Amino acid sequence: MTSLLSLSLCDIRDKLAREETRPGELVESCLERIAATEPSLRACLTVCADEARARAAELENNRPSGKLPPLWGVPLTLKDILCTQGVRTTAASRMLENFVPPYDAFAVRRVKEAGAVILAKTNLDEFAMGSSTEFSAFFATANPWDIERIPGGSSGGSAASVSAGQAFGSLGTDTGGSIRQPAGLCGCVGIKPTYGRVSRYGAIAYASSLDQIGPLARTVDDCSLLLRVIAGYDPKDAQSADLPVPDYRQAAAGAADSPAPLAGVTLGLPVEYWREGLSPEVESACENAVDAARELGASVKELSLPHLPYGVAAYYILASAEASTNLARFDGMRYGLRSGKGDKLEKTYSASRSQGFGEEVKRRVLLGTYALSSGYYDAYYTKASKVRRLILEDFERALGQCDALLAPSCPITAWPFDAYTQDPLTAYKMDILTLSLNLAGLPGISLPVGLGKESRLPVGMQIMGRAFDEEGIIRIAKAVESALPPLGPPAALAGILRRRA
Ligand code: GLN
Secondary structure (H helix, E strand, O other): OHHHHHOOHHHHHHHHHOOOOOHHHHHHHHHHHHHHHHHHHOOEEEEOHHHHHHHHHHHHHOOOOOOOOOOOOOEEEEEOOEOEOOEOOOOOOHHHOOOOOOOOOHHHHHHHHOOOEEEEEEOOOHHHOOOOOOOOOOOOOOEOOEOOEOOOOOOHHHHHHHHOOOOOEEEEEEOOOOOHHHHHHHOOEEEEOOOOOOOOOOEOOOOOOOOEEEEEEOOHHHHHHHHHHHOOOOOOOOOOOOOOOOOHHHHHOOOOOOOOOOOOOEEEEEHHHHOOOOOHHHHHHHHHHHHHHHHOOOEEEEEOOOOHHHHHHHHHHHHHHHHHHHHHHEOOOOEOOOOOOOOOHHHHHHHHHHHHOOHHHHHHHHHHHHHHOOOOHHHHHHHHHHHHHHHHHHHHHHHHHOOEEEEEOOOOOOOEOOOOOOOHHHHHHHHOOOHHHHHHOOOEEEEEEEEOOOOOOEEEEEEEOOOOOHHHHHHHHHHHHHHOOOOOOOOOHHHHHHHHO
16 A cells, blocks of 8 residues: 555556546555654644545545546645645644634645645744744654754645655745755755746735745656646736646656757856855765756856845845735734733734744844834845846846756755754855745756765755746756656655554
8 A cells, every 4th residue: 555655646646547546545545654654754734634535535426537637636735834725724833823714725726626635734934934844833844864854944844745655746835945945855856936827825925026836746747747737827816927837747748758858958057056055965966967967968058147145135135024014914913813911902912923923933024124114124125126136137147048057956965953943044044045046036946866975865956947937947857857866765764664663
């Protein structure tokens, strides 16, 4: 039964189509895996066992006679920042500990309509602010490759759940790297779509001009399939793009079979991404992948994105500024936990926010409020907005000279718990390679390219492309994926399962 869990989403889908398995069997296998791994991993905030079983039964009783919808019977998990009708959605915050949304996020509705079964809501850094999932108000999630280490973040629960075989795919959000970085650290594939490609309706907002929902799964094909389901126009998101959605999987098909699938493709290596701060093992695994791309026919050239070094500073001003306004609604009156400590309105506000928000969220709200305050607005917010423009122009110039840009997804492999929780500045630098792409609003995919020579932990590489050219980066990712040996099951998994048995 458990061998089903090592299959890719696309393989499971084919098995379902051939009636070699049933939604009910898959749900039971996944729930069993969740029960066996959760004591060690803590990837899930809410497991929806009853709902998942009922849904599987409903699907089985109404099996369509013709072609199955794209995700029919496929168990998925969802980052707990995506609203799910009737299922608690916490954003990993005490503030929303008991929030049960009356509606589904657009992307959630889409996967449900496509036939998916929702198994669990996964852990994250509170309101998606962090890069290790240690800032969840409830508990920290462990990496299935080494349970003494973080899974990355903020979509760390989603990445861990996919990597450990709890589900065949997951949806996360990426504001500054929160899909690509945990996907990289857990050995999964993750896509951050172009800003506007996927509706943000029903995703609890962190920084609205940067947030994007995207898939995490085990293969490029799996992510392509999920992306196709969730992408598309939604009038409820003012920034949603009214553009046709290609069949991404189809676009990448053929890449695996052709002897030189990347012939005619030019890949750019921005020197700023490769220059400093990379651990030697990350650098060498990614260089190996670049060599593989060369062998597949791509030409590779170095280029420069001169404003990239200012990305971290600009991002943390802008993201915190937006967060401070987005989180203003959680005051115990309009939304969120209400403290019993205040006897007056102002006191209720401050007591509710003091109790409801964790340390990292408070830090961001303070930083953001400061950056937006009169007298400092021009010095910080306006300046950061200008830098954002320059970074976008850098990307556009670079992508005018090549088809896609390559860079590692994270400077190091997964780090031990608590390594940076007391050192926010160093922690902020863990997104140095991912967050500029959000400032530019462009798409990126993170792909596992091997294990670090010393750590034996997964290394991810990003492929970043032009606006709305997810197809292009998926095609390149698929070719590179086919040329590299698979990572195999996460190293700690066998031990976790044995301990349980
Ligand atoms: N680590 C970054 C931050 O804390 C990015 C998080 C994200 O993409 N949600 O802002």
